[in-house]
Amino acid sequence: MSRPNPKPKADKRRDPFTTALRELRRTLPARLPVRVRRCRLEHGTFGDCRLIEDEPQHFRVRVSSLYSGDAQVFALIHEWAHARAWFVEDPDHDGHFGIELARAWKVIGAGGEDEEEA
Numbered sequence: 001m002s003r004p005n006p007k008p009k010a011d012k013r014r015d016p017f018t019t020a021l022r023e024l025r026r027t028l029p030a031r032l033p034v035r036v037r038r039c040r041l042e043h044g045t046f047g048d049c050r051l052i053e054d055e056p057q058h059f060r061v062r063v064s065s066l067y068s069g070d071a072q073v074f075a076l077i078h079e080w081a082h083a084r085a086w087f088v089e090d091p092d093h094d095g096h097f098g099i100e101l102a103r104a105w106k107v108i109g110a111g112g113e114d115e116e117e118a
């Protein structure tokens, strides 16, 4: 690059959180769009997931920025499973949630590398 970059930003492509989110969107889409943001949540809260009824309907996932990178990825996986299981049963930690959580773990546990598209 010939242009100087006085304030280098974190390389989003290599951010584990961004990688995990991209893989979840690609591999395990929810029934509605999922808007994800990292922000300050109260201590002890790693993340949450809500159905936002305003048009266009979507899920809002928030992940606490107060915790380490790994904790943010774990929280993302957990909240993504809530979004996936939302319309199946009571949106709580039930069996369908557990299945979706396992699926999400499998995706992220694969290392987030792009698989060959057949």
Ligand SMILES: [Zn+2]
Pocket (backbone or CB within 6 Å): 078, 082, 093
């Ligand atoms: Zn939960």
